Amino acid sequence: MGTKADEAAVEKMAKASSARPRASATAKLLSHNLNGQRLGRKGRDTRDRILAATNDLLAGPPDIEISLSAVARQASLGMTSLYNYFNDLTELLVAVLEPVMATAEDEYISLLRSRWDDAVLGERTLAFVTAYHGFWIKHSRLLHLRNRMADAQNERMMLHRVGAAQPVMRLLVEQMDGDLSQSQSPLFSMATALMTGLERVVTVTTDMALQHILHTPNPLGRTHLLKAEARLLELGIRDYRNLAA
Template identity: 50%
Template sequence: MNPESPSLARLPAQLAAAVTDACASVSHNLNGQKLGKKGRVTRERILAAAIELIDSPDEPVTLSSVARRASLGMTSLYNYFTDLTELLLAVLEPVMATSESAYLHLLRERWPDEELFDCCYRFVRAYHDFWLRHSRLLHMRNALSDQRDARMLSHRIDTTRPIISLLVSQMGMETPLDGADTSMATMVMIGVERSITIATDPDLRREVGMEGVSPDRFLVPGARLMELAIRDGRSGSRYLSH
């Protein structure tokens, strides 16, 4: 193997462990062949190569560029992934596995009324920081989702469901995710995600002349919006029952 080939050792420890766990859960390649140690290591190399390319904003992310970075031929890569969406979803799996420690855990304890804004801000800041660490990958996912890639759209929805569910709980409700009372939590989440999308997109910020503007320009209003929604929910506001 080329000593410069991608390696999990060059990834942050938590992400590297999540990649290893994700690859260990795959038992066969696309040809139906059972994956042994060599096959799992090859899959890990492909994911490490994809992550390195995604983290290099000046390089295109394509199946061929990933294969070159991983020192593999295209035939070998097609043994594991049929297209770019499938590969990106495989990268997203270990990335999203770190979301619990990154931001979800902050929502699991009931936030005291007297500290509500501070708790909302801590969550919004943690969610922003997670997006900032994985900005290009998450923007690629959302771009494909906006283009109606069904697999990416499904992923985008599925990763927001836990947040919406926990926000509903913070509002003092026990409504299932498809209940009417999730409307406010859903609207808050849409607003927070969209504002963080802007805050973590350097190209968009440059285009609208917002380079150098503090992320708090977006994060503080997002936290305030979340606070107001939770307070409304806890007060039993009639607006949440329509």
């Protein structure tokens, strides 16, 4: 996200994502399988069974592979049956992500919607960072898998990652008393940098394998990182408020 090329790519993906008829596509997916056959109760039950099997695998031991074949085995289905509902692993994981991201508003985004008073800005940023971290703890494996696939240039996962970050970045711009119509302004760059840092911090603090490699699997270390990120948010918001004053 740091270079002009990266920013252009993100903007292009975001526009493409917003232009897609997501609601109608979801409705079609839920009413028909990939062969165009209308889903009756049995078909919907089978699709739900596939999603439940995927969630069971995600909640299981971290060394268990997440793949279409593993999901089919978990759901006691043949691969042909699974392919009636999902073309590939990305499509399946996006379907699993949909209800998870639907909870983001209540979990952490809503905390940004009211302007934070200067006097309690540090408290509000820490509460927000803590809530965002808590969301990642709840859905750690799924979100880490999404980001790994996005880092491997999976375009649909890149779009999902950007789409999930955009509401936070826009609300951070508002917290900085910025103009949302000026998408190329320094405030948007600051919001992007703050969001990128926040995601990296929660990635590190919720990746237990990385914690063990670094020999720092202790809650105190994670707390210090979250407080440091909250402080950066506070300073970024406060700095741009002072410039706008």
